[in-house]
Amino acid sequence: MNARWQRAAILGGWILALAWLWWSWPRSPVLALGGVLALLLFPAWSIGTQFVCLLLAPRGAMGALPPVSARAMLRAYLAEVGCAYRIFGWRQPFRTQALADDLGARAVGVVLVHGYLCNRAFWQPWQRMLAAHDIPCIAVTLEPAWGSIDECVPDLDAAVRRMAQATGHAPVLIGHSMGGLVIRAWLRSRGAMVGEGVTEAQAARRLQALVARVITLATPHRGTWIANFSRTPNGRQMRLDSDWLRALFAREPQALAAHMTCWYSNCDNLIMPALAATYPGADNRLIVDQAHVQLVFDPQLMQECVALVQRAQVGCPPAANSGSAHSGV
Numbered sequence: 407m408n409a410r411w412q413r414a415a416i417l418g419g420w421i422l423a424l425a426w427l428w429w430s431w432p433r434s435p436v437l438a439l440g441g442v443l444a445l446l447l448f449p450a451w452s453i454g455t456q457f458v459c460l461l462l463a464p465r466g467a468m469g470a471l472p473p474v475s476a477r478a479m480l481r482a483y484l485a486e487v488g489c490a491y492r493i494f495g496w497r498q499p500f501r502t503q504a505l506a507d508d509l510g511a512r513a514v515g516v517v518l519v520h521g522y523l524c525n526r527a528f529w530q531p532w533q534r535m536l537a538a539h540d541i542p543c544i545a546v547t548l549e550p551a552w553g554s555i556d557e558c559v560p561d562l563d564a565a566v567r568r569m570a571q572a573t574g575h576a577p578v579l580i581g582h583s584m585g586g587l588v589i590r591a592w593l594r595s596r597g598a599m600v601g602e603g604v605t606e607a608q609a610a611r612r613l614q615a616l617v618a619r620v621i622t623l624a625t626p627h628r629g630t631w632i633a634n635f636s637r638t639p640n641g642r643q644m645r646l647d648s649d650w651l652r653a654l655f656a657r658e659p660q661a662l663a664a665h666m667t668c669w670y671s672n673c674d675n676l677i678m679p680a681l682a683a684t685y686p687g688a689d690n691r692l693i694v695d696q697a698h699v700q701l702v703f704d705p706q707l708m709q710e711c712v713a714l715v716q717r718a719q720v721g722c723p724p725a726a727n728s729g730s731a732h733s734g735v
Contacts, residue, residue: 486697515542521583586625610661663687
């Protein structure tokens with residue numbers, strides 16, 4: 407479903423461009439070509455608007471970050487536009503099933519969780535990298551695209567159970583953008599939360615049994631200012647200090663921070679302020695001058711994430727999701 411509407415949008419755009427060209431060319435070739443160019447450059451205009459918002463958005467009082475030079479911002483913008491055409495213009499609409507999930511190895515695996523308006527094809531460079539390191543991997547597609555974050559939890563739960571049953575170990579979960587919030591909502595749904603008779607110690611033990619580590623990439627853990635312009639349920643949930651985010655954080659055990667590594671950037675065109683992508687007490691890592699999607703495919707970041715997975719593979723206990731332990735919450 408996710409890929410179908412993206413294919414429809416791409417093909418509809420081409421049909422509209424050709425129809426405009428056919429109708430307007432006899433009247434004005436310049437106008438005809440200008441209209442087609444405007445349609446084809448829509449991703450560039452859209453991302454340009456995001457970078458303007460980055461300049462105008464409130465900085466917040468979460469701490470200081472390295473300033474971004476005009477040259478670095480231009481490089482980040484061009485890189486983000488390139489990512490948009492590759493991912494949204496080709497990979498996600500037309501290559502969703504190009505790479506299969508890999509459940510071959512009996513080691514701690516990885517479940518890759520995409521963000522807003524994406525699907526499993528977003529992660530193809532990661533799938534190839536993890537395969538090269540013999541790390542089992544599932545890339546999940548979350549549905550519905552415009553529903554609430556909680557509605558995406560069953561898709562993630564099914565993927566985590568598959569991985570745990572195949573390997574016998576709790577997996578590492580890696581989430582980009584909204585995907586990191588889906589991971590946190592999933593942990594809450596599986597009982598890694600405090601309250602309603604669950605103590606901090608019980609929640610911490612449940613957390614350890616469910617997941618080896620949580621890695622988030624540009625996730626709006628505290629929301630983002632640009633989500634004020636969204637009218638979708640998941641967009642509203644990602645607004646700064648939203649009721650949904652406050653309720654999620656209030657039930658999370660303190661032990662969660664020790665299980666998390668959170669990457670964030672001073673040049674993120676969708677997380678505003680940038681430090682909203684950090685989680686209190688977690689291993690928060692700054693990557694400098696990288697845009698929201700660009701940072702996901704930074705070679706150094708990818709290799710450091712592999713190192714975190716390999717570290718989790720040493721002495722990892724059996725998963726609560728595997729075999730007969732699949733009783734769940």
